[in-house]
Amino acid sequence: MNTGESIGAIESQNDLDAFIHHLDEEGSFLQSIPSRELGKAFYRMGKFFYDKSDLAQAQFYFEKGLKYTEKPGDLFVMFKVLGFLIRISSERMLNSDAEKYIRESELLVDDLTSVLGSLNSEYFYNVGLVKNYRGEFDQARINFELAYKKSKEENEPDLLAKTLLALANACHAQKDFDGAISYLDQLDQLLNIIEKSYLKGSMYLYKGRVYSEMGQLDKAMENFNLAIKKFQKKKSWNLHGYTLLGMGGVSKRLGDYEKSLIYFNLALDMSDATTYKRLNKIIHSEIQDVNDSSIDIYLDRTNRKVIERSIGTIDFKHRFVLLEILFLLAKSPGAYFDKEQLARMIWKDEYNPLIHDKLIYTSVSRLRKLIEPKNGKGEKRKYIIRGKDGYTFNPRTHIRFHLESRQDMGQAIGNVELSSPV
Numbered sequence: 001m002n003t004g005e006s007i008g009a010i011e012s013q014n015d016l017d018a019f020i021h022h023l024d025e026e027g028s029f030l031q032s033i034p035s036r037e038l039g040k041a042f043y044r045m046g047k048f049f050y051d052k053s054d055l056a057q058a059q060f061y062f063e064k065g066l067k068y069t070e071k072p073g074d075l076f077v078m079f080k081v082l083g084f085l086i087r088i089s090s091e092r093m094l095n096s097d098a099e100k101y102i103r104e105s106e107l108l109v110d111d112l113t114s115v116l117g118s119l120n121s122e123y124f125y126n127v128g129l130v131k132n133y134r135g136e137f138d139q140a141r142i143n144f145e146l147a148y149k150k151s152k153e154e155n156e157p158d159l160l161a162k163t164l165l166a167l168a169n170a171c172h173a174q175k176d177f178d179g180a181i182s183y184l185d186q187l188d189q190l191l192n193i194i195e196k197s198y199l200k201g202s203m204y205l206y207k208g209r210v211y212s213e214m215g216q217l218d219k220a221m222e223n224f225n226l227a228i229k230k231f232q233k234k235k236s237w238n239l240h241g242y243t244l245l246g247m248g249g250v251s252k253r254l255g256d257y258e259k260s261l262i263y264f265n266l267a268l269d270m271s272d273a274t275t276y277k278r279l280n281k282i283i284h285s286e287i288q289d290v291n292d293s294s295i296d297i298y299l300d301r302t303n304r305k306v307i308e309r310s311i312g313t314i315d316f317k318h319r320f321v322l323l324e325i326l327f328l329l330a331k332s333p334g335a336y337f338d339k340e341q342l343a344r345m346i347w348k349d350e351y352n353p354l355i356h357d358k359l360i361y362t363s364v365s366r367l368r369k370l371i372e373p374k375n376g377k378g379e380k381r382k383y384i385i386r387g388k389d390g391y392t393f394n395p396r397t398h399i400r401f402h403l404e405s406r407q408d409m410g411q412a413i414g415n416v417e418l419s420s421p422v
Helices: 003-008 013-021 035-051 055-067 075-092 095-115 121-133 137-153 157-173 177-190 197-213 217-234 237-253 257-270 277-290 320-330 339-346 353-371
Strands: 297-300 305-308 312-315 384-387 390-393 399-401
Touching (some): 035 055, 035 237, 055 075, 075 095, 075 121, 075 277, 137 157, 177 197, 237 277, 320 339, 320 353, 320 390, 339 390, 353 384
Parallel strands (some): 297 399
Antiparallel strands (some): 305 312
16 A cells, blocks of 8 residues: 555545554554654544544544654644644643643744744744733734735745634734734635635634624624535534534524524534533523523623614613613612612712712613613503612513623633634
8 A cells, every 4th residue: 555645545434444444453554654654644534533523533643643743844733733632622621631732832832943944934823823822812913913924925825824814813812803804804815716615614604703793793694604605515514513603693693582592403413512512511501591582681791782572682882871770770670779879880989969860860761762662552661660769670571691701601722712723
């Protein structure tokens, strides 16, 4: 069997089975392959299982591939393998494994600095990834920008494509959504020239997430649909669950809870709970968040939105004071807040009737006008009640609070997940 042909031919399960068949118990076939070539073979096997959602097998082969790499010639390959291992560990919620791989990546940076005659684009790209692992997003972005500049100078379109995705990821982490979209648009143009189906699918997935956070939900859903098509064509099932999660999130923000549950349950069906622990944890929290269809009002402080059963979505983006009053009252339905408390808790000031009486009355009136719908007889559904002791939120109201710390429930270890750039 020709070694080069066997390694390069791994494109399907049959090819993989044929290759593994030659790895006999005596290891004679393994011994006949040069170490670096064997490392490449195990890497391809790891990537095969990774794309097909078998993360445990992928981790096994990536680790074997890492074992057969050699310094200094394979330093950049080692970075790539460790990147996959960190992403897998994050998804499987294996903290100690992820920390080990991150430390190894940091040591590789020192090795690269000492052996490279000049610092090229790939160097800065990998330093950016390592900075990202530690949450040093400013430094990560600086290094990615250097990689971006140098990859253009060096005419490295493949690395430029990965760098553009990494820059979008860094901007997203810093809540610079316009910057993220700008880099993703550049990536879109580049991928019209070079063929990278998997990367294009990840680009659409990122665009969907960013547009969702920007409140441009039609564009978000459009990009999630494009991501699904790309992953299906590539037969890369590992990111389908996250794409469906994104689609469910858009439907939820649109107030279409039934459709959101369909997407969330599809995502659950496509992802093995024992392997995709992070994804499953997030999905279950989302389902819990929307499962009660009897709610009157849904409060999303993170995105400054309120969804009322009859009115629909109410944007509080520029109504900071009204949103604070709403959440203060809604968190303690039935408990009255007088003017002194409102002045202190909302405006952070000591109560002054000349200032606060009219301010409180006007603010509460504006809030009620926004959130309290009228029925067919012109009567309002009363959410905020005024009594002799102050204002309270109607305790008979069915309230659902958006899980503000939902990401913490499935926090990505090392600030990476399966769709993050390697």
